[in-house]
Amino acid sequence: MHVLSLCAVEVTNTSSVHHLGRMALHSNGTTGTILSSPSLPLELVEEEILSRLPVKKLLQLRCICKSWKSLISDDPKFTKKHLRMSNILKHKHLIMNVLGDRILWDSPLSSVFSNVYNHTVTLTQLNIPISISNHILKISSCDGILCLTLGVVGGGRRYVVLCNPSLRKYTTLPPLENHQKREVLSCLFSFGYDHVNDVYKVIAISCFKDKHKVKEVDVYTLGTNNWRSIQDFPYSSPSPSPSMYHSGVFVGGTVNWLAYEVSNSSHRRVIVSLDLMTESYQKLLQPDLEKDPWILGMCQNCLCIFQCRDMFLDVWIMKEYGNKESWTKLYNIPSAEGQNSYPRTVYISDNNQVLFCYHDLRNSKLKLVVYNSKNGNVMIPKIQHNDRLFMNPRVYVESLISLPCSY
Secondary structure: OOOOOEEEEEOOOOOEEEEEEEOOEOOOOOEOOOEEOOOEEHHHHHHHHHHHOOHHHHHHHOOOOHHHHHHHHHOHHHHHHHHHHHHHOOOEEEEEEEOOOOEEEEEEHHHHOOOOOOOEEOOEEEEOOOOOOOEEEEEEEEOOEEEEEEEOOOOOOOEEEEEEOOOOEEEEOOOOHHHHHOOEEEEEEEEEEEOOOOEEEEEEEEEEOOEEEEEEEEEEEEOEOOEEEEOOOOOOOOOOOHHHOOOOEEEOOEEEEEEEEEEOOEEEEEEEEEEOOOOEEEEEOOOOOOOOOEEEEEEOOEEEEEEEEOOEEEEEEEOOOOOHHHEEEEEEEEOOOOOOOOOEEEEEOOOOEEEEEEEOOOOOOEEEEEEEOOOOOEEOOEEOOOOOOEEEEEEEEOOOOOOOOOO
């Protein structure tokens, strides 16, 4: 039985907790018998115990006393400490959506990495209570906040919904003003954190019919209620065609895209980085790769490249951001049966297990694959409700970060 915390039953001052009760919070959310316990400093309880708890448990503990409710719901310092501990303790989840709807499906990441042979990944359904009727097209994540792109397949106007699935909180961003007046060919939203100014930002790259060769860029800073324009995207597009767009990859205060540099009627792949503090661009040098297809990603807090080559998935990692010489090939993973040519690494665990996904060529269904780099073993867990066409698998960390109200 796993005891998670000690809970105060009476608080008489700001420096200590008196008549402290031991309350065992088990994984199923039940509480055990309250027993007497010596007094503990309040700071110890708050910083060393509460900050280590999953969000679900913390939400249950808000009713213990007013100071805990304020700490859990309103204290930005505690929120940041809890986020750090959630990353350390791996309070993480896998989330996906289904093609053609706006429902999210959630599973603890630990269930994906289960050592039980032929196990099933169980999913919990999360409905998005918003008025926009469009489908979820893209998902990106930063610090436990999901940035959902909603729209219709094939182009046109896009909408952004931010979601903290741990808190079951959602907010809708205002539409881009230039989208209201002009015909939109494509729009790509990305999301990240400016650690210098302590703000989260949504980046929109838009292509319009009247200026189809120019990619206009707008930024929305959480806490404001408006979009503002910045310098146009400096390369032809974040992909050769709008239908193949990938959201930017957030790494250490930057958002990064795979773009194409046009010269002498040829396209050369480049990595374009946007610094979220200065809102300026730079080009990053990639490793010397062959012409096989590759995409960008993030693993172990580093920028990564996932390249399909000769029936293998190569995983490259940029250990020192911005330094070409730091690119290192981490893994060379054999292809799975029925794998298409665009597998994507979703997560790399501390014990070097790689979770990647692909859509099966035979039935278009999403497959999750766990590759053990130490012994070469491959597990393909079953996915609950796999009669649906799941897409956009992402990993998010539990957090208490609140969202502003919808516009």
